[in-house]
Amino acid sequence: MALDLTDYDRKARDAVMAFWGNREKSRQKQIEAGMVDQGERAGVTSGKNMDGFIALVIDLVKANGLAHASIHRQRTLLTLSGYFRPTKLWDLLVLNEGCLIAAIEIKNQVGPSFGNNFNNRTEEAIGTSHDLWTAYREGAFGKKSRPFIAWMMLVEDAPGSRSPVRDASPHFPVFPEFQGASYLKRYDILCQRLVQERLYTTAAVIASPRTAVTSGEYADLSEMTSLKTFVTSFAGHIAAEAARG
DSSP: OOOOOTTHHHHHHHHHHHHHHHHHHHHHHHHTTOOOOOOGGGGGSSSSTTTHHHHHHHHHHHHHTOOOOOOOOOOOOGGOSSSSSSSEEEEEEEEETEEEEEEEEEEEESSOHHHHHHEEEEEEEHHHHHHHHHHHTTTOOOOOOOOOOEEEEEEOHHHHHHHHHOOOOSSSSSOOEEEEEEOOHHHHHHHHHHHHSSSSSSEEEEEEEEGGGGTOEEESSSTTTSSHHHHHHHHHHHHHHHHOO
């Protein structure tokens, strides 16, 4: 059976428009209330900015044979057991007949502070996956086949994320691929290596400018970390799980 990618590009563009639109609505609401958060935080306090991408993932589950699966997006049902910590809250979980099918993280980053946020997101992504796979090894999710673990990042396409960045490493040289690399390039390298090291089944990064609020414009950084690769890989996993049943 052919995979159903559910017209993902159109839905992704709708999700991008919703992302930027929701940020602006949150900012305006706080301005009207006279309680504007510091810096860019005014645009993120609604907690709903990435819901369009969550909906896309859910559509992929339903279209590829697991419409009957338990798809969790409510905060109270998004917790998985950890190994180095008691629990971890995910952005989306898919379970079927007591088996963990997929755990998804969908994040975003906008400027102007790309540096500190990039380091924080990197450490979080690596730590989250290592904790989950260790818990899996120790039987936290039962004696089941490996679940699909995915990480996706939307980054603002702006001069601050596209410009070369210098690093200081006084004792040992920085790997050549990072030297002068922009933050968008660094996210691309991060996602590639998260997959190469089997920390995630797939990892994607897309870039989108603020003007995409009316167009839904977004761009991939490489084939390996593209949204299409993310969607195709996930749809294939869901179809394979459905075939087992």
